[in-house]
Amino acid sequence: MIDTSTRNDNAASDRSVDTAKAQDAAAPEVATAPASAPCASGAPGEVVPIERMSFGSAAVGHLSDGKTVFVEGAVPGDVARVELTEEKPRFARGRAAEILEASPDRVAPPCAAGCGGCPWAPLAYEAQLVAKRANVVDALVRTAHMDAARAEALVGSCVPSKRQWGYRNKLELSCGADGAGRLILGMRPEGGADVVSLDACPLAHRNIEGAPKALRGALRYLSGGSDLGLFRVGVRGSLRTRDVEIALWTTPGPFPRAAAAKTLASALKNTSVVRVVADPGRARKVKKVEAISGKGCWEEEVAESRLLLSAPSFAQVNTAQAEKLVELVLAGLEVEAGDYVADLYAGAGTFTLPLARAGAEVVAVESAGSSVRDLRRNAERAGADIDIIGGDAARELPELGELDAFVVDPPRAGLAEGVVASIAAASPRRVAYVSCDASTWARDAARFEQEGYRLIRATPVDLFPQTYHVEVVSIFERSGS
């Protein structure tokens, strides 16, 4: 028996609540008698055999009355004593208070910080890959209403990450205070209010994994008890270029720049320290970025492209797996020299530069100012002649004219209303859709099929081992091509 009572109860995410509702709304009534039972020992809760992982941190089973239950702290194959934390008419949520029979796929995670950053860590890696693929198939069936046999045939195996730990090139640390009011750095568990202090994070590359402890000490010394307006610390570390950047996210106001440069000079063998001035509630609304010491930006090498990235710009956090995304996109589009290709939601150029190297004439659209500037600089350094448009993809798209192919890599919300129709109007031969959210991707896949673009392949790629997140590279082909 494994006592899970010390696990963090806040691990449930807002997103998984939404997903739970969505899954439940789409779930058929359970016809078969479930194998769950009230607890014979008289301990509170029910004995629940765990069936699968959800799209969130929780695993899924059924209560004795047939109701779906989302269980924190369990993995498929476990038999758990589940204490309920929430009951709705059609589903319930709970936590595994005790593991009565451990799954053969249960493993001991190397970190017990309870920060919520690696909710799938108790599940063996091979089983994580299987569960991620199953969730992608499930999204096509439930959200795109695709025939289950077709969905099974279209979705490939999940491409594993070579590094199951130590893969992240970036840590985003929230700032909080301990009981004595001193600065702590750590993670805010999804749905949780308080920051869980960390000394190290085993998901991060070894050159930045000890950053929380190292920077906590340095920043406490720097602040000397005064309020620096610091609300977040970003750390990026590349294994390819050896660049390490510390980004101090602060509210507007005075800041001891010279003292910060001195105090942080050797905190992490860093090559750059910057201050990002922003509002904490709207952290994406960046007011300015000030170089405090070093290069003032961070450089990574991805798929043979050198990418300079400013602290507020999006960057893929698992460099080696990002290269698999690029490979799959290029292979799927079958780009030929001279093809006119649009890269929408282009970021700093992860796909843009390889497309240009493959001989395509590329137009890239990106809305974030810092990414647009980075992309222009990266294109110039690469000697690539790329048409870069700073703006909203949905608004710019109708101006692009006819295209041979598209790459779209939107944020989690997926493609805005009308984008799929505008892409279809440009009549590309193929579209590569890179997604970080299987639900919105499946919604958009159905829209593509309605517009005459057939999904021909979907490959889940694991950029985020130990978590429920999965990227999908999918290829759509114009009917009759």
Ligand SMILES: C[S@@+](CC[C@H](N)C(=O)[O-])C[C@H]1O[C@@H](n2cnc3c(N)ncnc32)[C@H](O)[C@@H]1O
């Ligand atoms: C998931 S990231 C992908 C970036 C890039 N393709 C890469 O792999 O590095 C999504 C990007 O879309 C940008 N973005 C978000 N909304 C947008 C919009 N409406 N129009 C254009 N770009 C947008 C973000 O700033 C971000 O750079």
